[in-house]
Amino acid sequence: MIRLYAEQLDAKLQESLGRCYFLFGNEPLLLQESQSCIRSCAQNQQFEEHVSITLDATTDWYAIFSLCRERSLFARRQTLLLILPENGLQAPMGDKLLELISLLHEDLLLIVRGNKLTRSLENSRWFKALSAQAVLVRCITPEQEELSHWVANRAKSMHLTLDDVVCQTLCYYYENNLLALAQVLERLSLIYPDGYLTLPRVKGTLNDSAHFTPFHWVDAAIAGRNKRAMRILWHLQIESAQPALLLRSMQHEVLQLLTFKRNLHAVPIGRLFDRHKVWQNRRPLLTLALERLTFSQLRKAVALMVHIELALKQDYDYSIWSNLNALALLLCGNTLPTGALDD
Structure with a gap:
């Protein structure tokens, strides 16, 4: 299994599109962006339909299996996103996932999304069965020591120029709140089209939106x-x-x-x-x-x-x-x- 961090996913997708993706982590922004990135790449390869299903006790597995079996000359290529329960998988659900794996084919791209990748989950039969063909993307909120690196990379991808002081200031005000941090960078890119972010320019747009546990x-x-x-x-x-x-x-x-x-x-x-x-x-x-x-x-x-x-x-x-x-x-x-x- 290939293991990546969310910021490495785009480069990997430019090389090739995999058949299965695991998206796991506690960061909603990175989970959503990774999901969108995969679907966008798949769209370019004629995966024209995107199905999302949140798994729970009432899930209609027969409908999911039927979807996987729909493979004909005129059928469209599809991506299937399965969102795992927050409180973990029950054994019967794992059995259904194992059954689902036998129905996968080249015109169906599977994305499995969850909040926490536990050791028991990695040791489950269905997870091991998919691992050989899967890409695992870790969508973890950067720790304080890593956040400045994330901000610098994000700014670079948006063609923004900022120095260490601006970077550290943004980290201070938006630690553990990547969504607000991404939004303020987007707002600054619109306010200053030249892309140069200095401390005087940035200060007026900041709110202390840090989040802690x-x-x-x-x-x-x-x-x-x-x-x-x-x-x-x-x-x-x-x-x-x-x-x-x-x-x-x-x-x-x-x-x-x-x-x-x-x-x-x-x-x-x-x-x-x-x-x-x-x-x-x-x-x-x-x-x-x-x-x-x-x-x-x-x-x-x-x-x-x-x-x-x-x-x-x-x-x-x-x-x-x-x-x-x-x-x-x-x-x-x-x-x-x-x-x-x-x-």
Whole structure:
């Protein structure tokens, strides 16, 4: 199976059009653009009909199978887009997909789209059966470190010229919101036909449309980035995030760090990560956190989290946000504010 990132898809399509495409990821813009890109290329090769079906418990599989069997001298070439359920595939649906594979032919191009590619999905029979002839396109929202590269490539494809300052400014205002970022670049290209984007030109069109999850906040605190942690928490409060969810996310991370810290003298860090099934991409972050954070800081963080949880259960009018901010600052290496643990 060929594996690509969304920004590599167009170049691959210029080489050849595949028979099957898997589009997986959490980024709606990249999923939609990848889908459109494939269909546009297929259109140029006489795939004139495009069918989209969202799979669920009521899906008419007989109609899908009939569509695949319609192959005659006068039948049009078709693309078939199957959108997988957000909550995952049930076994009967996997069996139907396996049956569908036996009906595929050269006049039918299959596109399978889903939000998350899990290991169990990759190990399923229908997925393995399609893998030999499939192209997997990863449509993942770029992380903060990768976003500037995405912006630069996007601007280049639109014949826009911008310097590092403009690029970083756009990344700051639109982190984790690619749709808004793409829209502002489109708007700037219309306002300034010469394509030169300077900071004075860009500033007037910007809105702080960044979007964050509780996991972004946890990672910022664990990494010791206090300004970023404060900004993310402010965004989460504005977006009416659930404080209890933020607290649970931080509890899991801090308790895990405390467990690692207690066992470092006896067990190598790599083995601890393996034992607790820590993802490879999180290991560098946690390793640095373990080097930076002391037992005292982690214990104080646990005490503050206990205080916050008890307060939440006993007082429904309790304002949690200042203590969540104190918790993040504590993990960033700041002194716990006076009275943070007072009732």
